[in-house]
Amino acid sequence: MPATNKQSLDFERPLLDLEKQLDVLMQSSTNSDMDFTDEIKAIEKKIEQTKRQVYSDLSPWQKVQLSRHPNRPYSPDLIKRIFSGFEELHGDRLFKDDNALIGGPASLDGQRVMVIAQQKGRNTEENLKRNFGCPNPEGYRKALRLMKMADRFGLPIISLIDTPGAYPGIGAEERHVAEAIAVNLREMSNFEVPIIALVIGEGGSGGALGVAVADRVLILENAYYSVISPEGCAAILWKDRAFAANAAEALKLDANELLNLGIVDKILPEPAGGAHRDWDVTAQTIKVALLGELQELSKVQSGEFAQLRYEKFRKMGKFTA
Structure with a gap:
C-alpha cells in the first residue's frame, strides 16, 4: 500500500x-x-x-466502511497506474470548473479513450478543494462536455465512480443539479461510442448515476452502489443515522447483491484485505478488465449502442402485477 x-x-x-x-x-x-x-x-x-x-x-455495512477506507486508492491513483498520457481538461463553459469531477483524454494500452472520474480528498484541505467528492452541477456539465467530445471523435468513455452523492447545497439547487444529472442520463443513453462505468468506492444515488449510464457497469468487490447512502436511508426510515448498518443490509447495495439483481455486469476482485492494501494489484485488475470489455464492445456496430443500452436498462428490476 x-x-x-x-x-x-x-x-x-x-x-x-x-x-x-x-x-x-x-x-x-x-x-x-x-x-x-x-x-x-x-x-x-x-x-x-x-x-x-x-x-x-463481511457484512454489507463493513463493505461500505471498506469502500470509504481512508487509504483506498482514489481515481487519480488509479488513473496514473492504468492510463498513459492523461490530459485533464477543465471547466463546463457555463459557470466554472468543478474539482470534484475530473476528466480528459488518455491512452489505454495505445487506445485513445476519454476518462471521467469523481475525486475525493485525503485530508481536510483536499476535501475542501474536492468538495468531499460531491460534484456540483458544473461537474456534470463538464463531464457531458467531455463525453460529447468523445462521441464526436469516436473515443470510448471510461467513467470511474466514487462519490457519496451529488452536492445537495443551496448553490447546487440554484444552478439546477437535478436538471444537469437528468440531461446526462438522456445524453449518455444516446451516445454511439462504448461506455464503461466502474464503481471504485462509493456509488451514491444520482450523483453516481449521472456518469454511469453505460454499456458495461463494473464494480470493485468492496465498493457499493445505491439509491441512497445507508446513513441517509436510516435517517428516513428509522429517524436515526445509528441504524446505518440495518439500512445497508436492507438496501442490498453490496457487489454480490447488485450482480444478482442485474444492476452491475461484473465484480472485480480486490487484493486480500481490500484495494487499500495494494494499489498496484488493484489497478492491474481494473486495466485487464477494461481492456477485455473494450474488446467485446468493439464488436458492436456504430448505430447499435443506444438500442442495446436501452434494452440493458429495461431489463433491470422485477415487477409483479
Whole structure:
C-alpha cells in the first residue's frame, strides 16, 4: 500500500496489531545479529489466517466502511497506474470548473479513450478543494462536455465512480443539479461510442448515476452502489443515522447483491484485505478488465449502442402485477 500512514477500521484492528508486531521484528532483525526468521514466519502465517477470518464474511455495512477506507486508492491513483498520457481538461463553459469531477483524454494500452472520474480528498484541505467528492452541477456539465467530445471523435468513455452523492447545497439547487444529472442520463443513453462505468468506492444515488449510464457497469468487490447512502436511508426510515448498518443490509447495495439483481455486469476482485492494501494489484485488475470489455464492445456496430443500452436498462428490476 503506497499510503505512508496505516489507518484501520474497527474490525481490522487484530490484523493491524499483528502487522505492527511484524514491523518490530523485522526492524529488530535488521538492527541486531539475532535471527528472528522463525518468529517472522510464524507472524506472517498468522497474518494470512487473520486476513481470511476478517475479510471472508463481511457484512454489507463493513463493505461500505471498506469502500470509504481512508487509504483506498482514489481515481487519480488509479488513473496514473492504468492510463498513459492523461490530459485533464477543465471547466463546463457555463459557470466554472468543478474539482470534484475530473476528466480528459488518455491512452489505454495505445487506445485513445476519454476518462471521467469523481475525486475525493485525503485530508481536510483536499476535501475542501474536492468538495468531499460531491460534484456540483458544473461537474456534470463538464463531464457531458467531455463525453460529447468523445462521441464526436469516436473515443470510448471510461467513467470511474466514487462519490457519496451529488452536492445537495443551496448553490447546487440554484444552478439546477437535478436538471444537469437528468440531461446526462438522456445524453449518455444516446451516445454511439462504448461506455464503461466502474464503481471504485462509493456509488451514491444520482450523483453516481449521472456518469454511469453505460454499456458495461463494473464494480470493485468492496465498493457499493445505491439509491441512497445507508446513513441517509436510516435517517428516513428509522429517524436515526445509528441504524446505518440495518439500512445497508436492507438496501442490498453490496457487489454480490447488485450482480444478482442485474444492476452491475461484473465484480472485480480486490487484493486480500481490500484495494487499500495494494494499489498496484488493484489497478492491474481494473486495466485487464477494461481492456477485455473494450474488446467485446468493439464488436458492436456504430448505430447499435443506444438500442442495446436501452434494452440493458429495461431489463433491470422485477415487477409483479
